[in-house]
Amino acid sequence: MTKERKINMTIEKIENNSLSPIVRDAVQKRLDMLTKPQGSLGVLEELVIRLALIQDSVTPVINKKYVFVFAADHGVAKEGVSAYPQEVTAQMVYNFLAGGAAINALSKRAGAEVVVVDAGVAHDFSGCKGLIDQKVVYGSHNMTESPAMSREEAIKCIVSGIELAEEYEKKGINLAGVGEMGIANTTAASAVTAILCKLSPTVVTGKGTGIDENRLEKKVNIVKKAIEINAPDVNDPLDVLSKVGGAEIGQIAGFLLGCAALRIPVITDGFIATSGALIAQALCPALSDFLFASHVSQEPGHIYQLKKLGLSPLFDLGLRLGEGTGTTIAMQLMDSALEAYYNMASFQQAGVSEKEE
Numbered sequence: 001m002t003k004e005r006k007i008n009m010t011i012e013k014i015e016n017n018s019l020s021p022i023v024r025d026a027v028q029k030r031l032d033m034l035t036k037p038q039g040s041l042g043v044l045e046e047l048v049i050r051l052a053l054i055q056d057s058v059t060p061v062i063n064k065k066y067v068f069v070f071a072a073d074h075g076v077a078k079e080g081v082s083a084y085p086q087e088v089t090a091q092m093v094y095n096f097l098a099g100g101a102a103i104n105a106l107s108k109r110a111g112a113e114v115v116v117v118d119a120g121v122a123h124d125f126s127g128c129k130g131l132i133d134q135k136v137v138y139g140s141h142n143m144t145e146s147p148a149m150s151r152e153e154a155i156k157c158i159v160s161g162i163e164l165a166e167e168y169e170k171k172g173i174n175l176a177g178v179g180e181m182g183i184a185n186t187t188a189a190s191a192v193t194a195i196l197c198k199l200s201p202t203v204v205t206g207k208g209t210g211i212d213e214n215r216l217e218k219k220v221n222i223v224k225k226a227i228e229i230n231a232p233d234v235n236d237p238l239d240v241l242s243k244v245g246g247a248e249i250g251q252i253a254g255f256l257l258g259c260a261a262l263r264i265p266v267i268t269d270g271f272i273a274t275s276g277a278l279i280a281q282a283l284c285p286a287l288s289d290f291l292f293a294s295h296v297s298q299e300p301g302h303i304y305q306l307k308k309l310g311l312s313p314l315f316d317l318g319l320r321l322g323e324g325t326g327t328t329i330a331m332q333l334m335d336s337a338l339e340a341y342y343n344m345a346s347f348q349q350a351g352v353s354e355k356e357e
């Protein structure tokens with residue numbers, strides 16, 4: 001099967017995944033029987049309903065969670081757009097594998113396994129244990145000089161992401177989180193967001209790992225230059241991905257599509273992961289039905305991305321780390337929602353009087 005065919009078949013599968021009104025009504029009915037004023041568990045009730053709809057079951061299950069950290073480098077790092085040097089990407093990959101990063105600590109609390117994916121790091125990891133090798137590029141090209149990737153590489157990224165979701169479905173995954181690592185990737189995410197949300201780079205570009213005002217001004221100009229030079233076609237998500245995206249953004253987009261096709265609920269993290277979601281949504285608008293947003297990032301463009309996706313973030317904790325950190329906290333909220341759904345007594349069981357008409 002050609003790679004294009006694989007992508008199209010995945011999109012068709014998502015479009016054919018219906019969300020059953022019968023499941024929705026049954027879950028709502030059960031929630032309303034529990035000993036609480038109707039609707040009083042707020043967003044937790046919505047989480048139960050959405051999980052049930054996605055899994056197409058009135059008894060949704062979350063007992064096999066994974067967080068996928070997609071890592072890649074970006075040629076545009078040469079333009080001085082990040083507060084940290086490019087080699088930090090590979091160094092952090094080793095840190096993830098050794099268990100020393102924030103995502104390792106937080107995933108443990110959430111009961112999720114961390115999966116580290118080399119989507120396009122500019123480093124040779126051969127012989128490195130525990131790393132999933134899906135390297136499409138040794139770092140992207142500097143997008144102020146040429147397209148970040150070729151169209152073929154962008155397509156390869158999407159397909160690798162889809163296939164990863166398929167592989168983990170076989171392992172029984174029933175909740176996924178996506179995160180990333182890549183020095184300078186907020187520059188790529190800003191360009192993708194400016195184009196797909198039709199906003200100025202000035203509005204969506206932020207300080208990433210913590211650059212000062214002076215460098216922020218330069219970063220905005222770099223994003224503008226990359227868009228000017230490459231002229232990505234807003235109606236062609238693969239063109240946008242190849243010209244101003246990056247390998248981790250592309251693999252995240254593919255992974256989200258793969259999860260949606262297989263009815264695996266999936267949570268997106270911060271600004272970069274969500275730029276992958278924008279590419280995926282542009283390829284398949286029905287994607288959002290299968291996607292959750294964990295938090296709202298400090299990056300100014302994140303709220304616009306979430307608006308475009310039609311998703312409400314679950315919390316705002318001032319996070320701007322990435323790695324999938326927000327998704328682990330969202331997983332715990334989902335666990336709480338299901339605990340209430342399965343373990344509360346009904347009005348009848350507890351002998352509590354129901355609402356007066």
Ligand SMILES: O=C(O)c1ccc[n+]([C@@H]2O[C@H](COP(=O)([O-])O)[C@@H](O)[C@H]2O)c1
Nearest residue numbers: 082182184186208209270271297321322
């Ligand atoms: O998730 C976010 O919203 C987020 C916001 C700012 C920075 N990051 C992380 O910081 C790195 C990119 O920042 P920068 O300044 O190098 O473009 C990359 O590794 C991301 O995981 C992540």
Ligand SMILES: Cc1cc2nc[nH]c2cc1C
Nearest residue numbers: 084088181209321322323
């Ligand atoms: C240390 C460090 C850790 C990160 N994790 C995600 N992005 C990061 C960027 C830096 C610089």
